[in-house]
Amino acid sequence: MHELRKDILLGGWIAVLADSMGPSEYPGSYAQTDETSCILCPGREDETPHEITSIKKPGSKKWWVRALPSFNPVFQVEGDLGRRGLGIYDKMNSVGANEILVESPDHSVRPEDMGLEQMIRVITLYRNRISDLEKDSRLRYILIYKNSGKEAGDTFSHPHSLLMATPVIPKLVKDELDNAKQYFAYKERCVFCDIISEELRLGERVIFESKHFAAFCPYAAQFPFECWIIPKRHSCAFQEILGEEIEDLGFIFMMILKKLRKTLDNPPFNYFIHTAPNMVPRRNHWHTLGEDFHWHIEIMPRLTRTSGFEWGSGFFILPTSPENAAKYLREVG
Numbered sequence: 001m002h003e004l005r006k007d008i009l010l011g012g013w014i015a016v017l018a019d020s021m022g023p024s025e026y027p028g029s030y031a032q033t034d035e036t037s038c039i040l041c042p043g044r045e046d047e048t049p050h051e052i053t054s055i056k057k058p059g060s061k062k063w064w065v066r067a068l069p070s071f072n073p074v075f076q077v078e079g080d081l082g083r084r085g086l087g088i089y090d091k092m093n094s095v096g097a098n099e100i101l102v103e104s105p106d107h108s109v110r111p112e113d114m115g116l117e118q119m120i121r122v123i124t125l126y127r128n129r130i131s132d133l134e135k136d137s138r139l140r141y142i143l144i145y146k147n148s149g150k151e152a153g154d155t156f157s158h159p160h161s162l163l164m165a166t167p168v169i170p171k172l173v174k175d176e177l178d179n180a181k182q183y184f185a186y187k188e189r190c191v192f193c194d195i196i197s198e199e200l201r202l203g204e205r206v207i208f209e210s211k212h213f214a215a216f217c218p219y220a221a222q223f224p225f226e227c228w229i230i231p232k233r234h235s236c237a238f239q240e241i242l243g244e245e246i247e248d249l250g251f252i253f254m255m256i257l258k259k260l261r262k263t264l265d266n267p268p269f270n271y272f273i274h275t276a277p278n279m280v281p282r283r284n285h286w287h288t289l290g291e292d293f294h295w296h297i298e299i300m301p302r303l304t305r306t307s308g309f310e311w312g313s314g315f316f317i318l319p320t321s322p323e324n325a326a327k328y329l330r331e332v333g
């Protein structure tokens with residue numbers, strides 16, 4: 001089993017894989033998946049790990065979207081947490097889940113081109129997987145994310161997103177939760193709701209506003225052309241999204257991805273959903289969580305390389321201001 005170790009200085013956790021790789025095993029350059037033998041394409045279902053769930057075409061065995069266990073999971077569903085100390089250090093077993101969320105049977109379609117109906121199925125699959133996994137009391141956090149393009153860590157050329165369920169709340173999420181909690185304790189308002197009303201009032205960083213969502217470049221973005229999509233209705237947990245909101249999210253999500261592609265000539269990107277940690281087994285682990293956190297999607301085009309300065313300081317340099325980035329994205333058709 002892989003092992004989780006806690007960083008005693010920064011408080012985050014890392015995973016150490018059980019089979020240590022030798023230096024020569026790291027690819028010098030990215031190995032592209034062979035397009036002619038894609039294991040995520042329809043027809044090769046027998047060769048993948050057993051499907052967890054899928055949304056099928058009505059009256060057919062053919063799937064629209066499906067969730068599979070990862071081929072090389074870092075986190076494993078079986079076993080207990082085995083929390084223990086080792087001298088001054090903390091560790092535990094890497095209990096959790098890794099899933100591949102296949103977004104389409106069509107190998108070459110891009111998310112922004114798959115059409116609203118299909119995008120709704122993808123978002124519905126995201127919601128269903130979080131709703132299912134939050135029942136497991138060993139799991140504290142479920143992160144859904146996408147890597148698009150090799151510079152963004154993409155490993156399959158077939159359209160897919162990924163899911164990681166972890167037995168600890170990841171450090172970055174914890175920091176966001178803690179800051180939101182402090183803001184709420186001080187002002188008795190959700191910081192994200194305040195951000196939305198401020199951004200919509202100013203308008204200069206807004207890319208698009210729909211009935212239920214706002215998309216904007218954050219004031220202190222870490223990456224140029226970083227975009228957030230956030231629901232206007234206060235809600236801490238993504239899985240509480242309503243049917244009408246799923247449709248609206250599908251629309252605005254595809255629009256923003258199209259705008260990024262057009263403005264930046266098909267950039268590699270990552271996106272992820274930040275939602276509340278699992279609350280089912282500890283509904284009241286802090287009583288304001290439902291009020292002080294607000295789920296959102298962050299989209300990060302990978303345009304610059306992270307340098308020693310960013311790694312060493314956590315201080316990011318933006319070559320394009322969020323105001324200008326939003327202007328470019330608003331203007332592109």
Ligand SMILES: [Zn+2]
Pocket residue numbers: 038039040041042106107157158
């Ligand atoms: Zn494929």
Ligand SMILES: [Zn+2]
Pocket residue numbers: 190191192193194233234235293294
């Ligand atoms: Zn809010």
Ligand SMILES: [Zn+2]
Pocket residue numbers: 176274296298
């Ligand atoms: Zn966030």
